[in-house]
Amino acid sequence: ANDKEVVANDFVEIFEKLGGKHPGYRKAHAKGLCASGTFVPTPNQHFTGAALLSNGELPVSIRFSVGGSNPNSDEKAAGARGMGMQIKLPDGSFHTFTGNNFPVFAGKSPEIFHGFLSTLLPDENGKTDPAKTMAYIQQHPSVQANAMWNKTAKTAASFANTEFFGLHTFYFDQPNEQKTKFRWTIEPNLGVKTLDKAEAAKMPTEFLADTFAQQLKDETVSFNIVVSLGEAQDSDIDPSQQWPSERPQVTLGTVTVNTSGSDACKNTNFDPNMMSAGFTPSDDPVLRMRSPAYAISFGKRLSGQ
Numbered sequence: 068a069n070d071k072e073v074v075a076n077d078f079v080e081i082f083e084k085l086g087g088k089h090p091g092y093r094k095a096h097a098k099g100l101c102a103s104g105t106f107v108p109t110p111n112q113h114f115t116g117a118a119l120l121s122n123g124e125l126p127v128s129i130r131f132s133v134g135g136s137n138p139n140s141d142e143k144a145a146g147a148r149g150m151g152m153q154i155k156l157p158d159g160s161f162h163t164f165t166g167n168n169f170p171v172f173a174g175k176s177p178e179i180f181h182g183f184l185s186t187l188l189p190d191e192n193g194k195t196d197p198a199k200t201m202a203y204i205q206q207h208p209s210v211q212a213n214a215m216w217n218k219t220a221k222t223a224a225s226f227a228n229t230e231f232f233g234l235h236t237f238y239f240d241q242p243n244e245q246k247t248k249f250r251w252t253i254e255p256n257l258g259v260k261t262l263d264k265a266e267a268a269k270m271p272t273e274f275l276a277d278t279f280a281q282q283l284k285d286e287t288v289s290f291n292i293v294v295s296l297g298e299a300q301d302s303d304i305d306p307s308q309q310w311p312s313e314r315p316q317v318t319l320g321t322v323t324v325n326t327s328g329s330d331a332c333k334n335t336n337f338d339p340n341m342m343s344a345g346f347t348p349s350d351d352p353v354l355r356m357r358s359p360a361y362a363i364s365f366g367k368r369l370s371g372q
């Protein structure tokens with residue numbers, strides 16, 4: 068299939084077409100909840116000398132989010148939930164982790180992801196055509212696993228009970244010139260909890276902020292940042308393909324959340340390519356597309372567009 072080459076602004080435009088124009092908000096994941104806490108590292112041999120892991124406890128700014136460009140979206144609905152996390156190092160640099168609650172992305176390239184989104188646009192009569200989407204998925208198998216996830220996805224019970232997947236591959240440069248190839252997940256220590264349709268129907272439109280605040284009062288809300296170590300045959304450019312589950316896992320550290328509900332994350336750009344010393348992004352074209360798309364969205368929302 069021929070897929071038209073896309074640029075970052077095409078995504079900002081299609082998000083606005085799909086979810087409406089909401090000036091001043093993020094063009095994706097428009098609805099969010101700021102939180103803050105601390106990161107305590109677990110130094111290990113695969114990340115020798117990483118500044119991220121050798122400076123003890125570090126402050127973290129977090130934004131949990133609901134997918135889509137509607138800032139008033141219905142939290143009863145199943146679907147994408149996200150987390151952006153920025154850990155601040157003593158030298159003023161940041162390490163960012165920005166992930167979603169699904170284990171595979173909707174397409175191996177920005178072109179395919181954009182083509183898929185295009186099938187969700189309503190026609191001139193305001194009607195969408197599920198058959199068109201189905202046909203696209205059949206012609207573009209790399210969308211399939213994510214579409215399957217979406218079909219069976221349940222409503223997140225709380226951000227504190229959601230697992231977030233980094234999806235892309237990253238590298239860490241060891242002092243011995245070896246590269247550690249990895250993907251990360253952020254795992255809730257309170258366990259993953261979802262609501263089935265009947266349970267979700269009983270909830271108000273908005274409950275995520277209150278549920279989270281209550282959990283902060285009652286218990287310890289924390290997440291482990293866990294990485295899978297990749298082998299040569301594991302794709303480092305395709306976020307629509309999961310790595311085998313038996314890859315060795317290493318914990319980078321634990322994030323404990325202390326506060327929620329401020330405006331502290333409003334003017335942050337959780338660009339997943341902004342990482343601390345020694346870490347580098349892979350050549351995954353989806354990962355590469357994220358920086359310019361986030362930058363356009365960031366500039367627009369800061370200027371009230």
Ligand code: HEM
Nearest residue numbers: 078093095096130149150151166167233337360361364365
């Ligand atoms: C070509 C692919 C993608 C495009 C074009 C895209 C685009 C965007 C844009 C424009 C924003 C708003 C940024 C801002 O205003 O600060 C955003 C936010 C977000 N995206 Fe993506 N995204 C892509 C892939 C992904 C992937 C693969 C993930 C998960 C691994 C992801 C997770 C998130 C999250 C969690 C947020 C909210 C960040 C925050 O709270 O500030 N995105 N995305």
